[in-house]
Amino acid sequence: MRTPLRAIRSSSPSTREKSLGWATYGDFRDTQRWPGYRYTVEHSIHVSEAHWPHGVGRALLDELMTRAAAAGKRVMIAAIDTTNGRSIAFHHQLGFEEVGRLPRHSISF
Numbered sequence: 001m002r003t004p005l006r007a008i009r010s011s012s013p014s015t016r017e018k019s020l021g022w023a024t025y026g027d028f029r030d031t032q033r034w035p036g037y038r039y040t041v042e043h044s045i046h047v048s049e050a051h052w053p054h055g056v057g058r059a060l061l062d063e064l065m066t067r068a069a070a071a072g073k074r075v076m077i078a079a080i081d082t083t084n085g086r087s088i089a090f091h092h093q094l095g096f097e098e099v100g101r102l103p104r105h106s107i108s109f
């Protein structure tokens with residue numbers, strides 16, 4: 001999905017829109033080289049901390065999953081740092097399940 005899905009709030013027509021968060025997905029792997037992955041995507045989601053936990057993340061991810069399904073995608077993957085318990089709990093609530101861990105696969109600078 002090229003343009004991230006954004007949650008915005010505008011309290012009145014004269015007020016500037018305020019971004020509450022965004023969500024997006026992209027190919028999980030290079031589908032030109034590995035077409036078998038064409039139905040699989042990896043997503044990212046971020047909600048502004050001031051708006052935790054009031055349903056913004058659920059609204060964004062529900063809509064993102066609906067759009068991905070409409071685009072023919074069948075599997076959505078979240079790669080979550082094991083220290084991010086909030087995101088793990090959030091994804092469990094939305095029906096995701098843990099399928100594996102990748103120890104020492106990335107470097108923090």
Ligand SMILES: CC(C)(COP(=O)(O)OP(=O)(O)OC[C@H]1O[C@@H](n2cnc3c(N)ncnc32)[C@H](O)[C@@H]1OP(=O)(O)O)[C@@H](O)C(=O)NCCC(=O)NCCS
Pocket residue numbers: 044045046047048051052053054055056057058059078079080081084085086087089090091093094
């Ligand atoms: C993870 C994140 C997207 C959750 O967004 P949110 O708007 O706070 O989540 P919601 O209020 O929509 O919560 C949805 C469900 O997750 C659950 N949930 C959310 N935070 C939780 C927490 N800390 N512990 C347990 N459950 C939690 C809620 O209880 C809710 O369940 P319900 O709808 O059945 O009541 C948000 O905290 C965030 O942006 N974190 C920083 C960025 C990040 O970690 N992104 C994910 C990287 S993979």
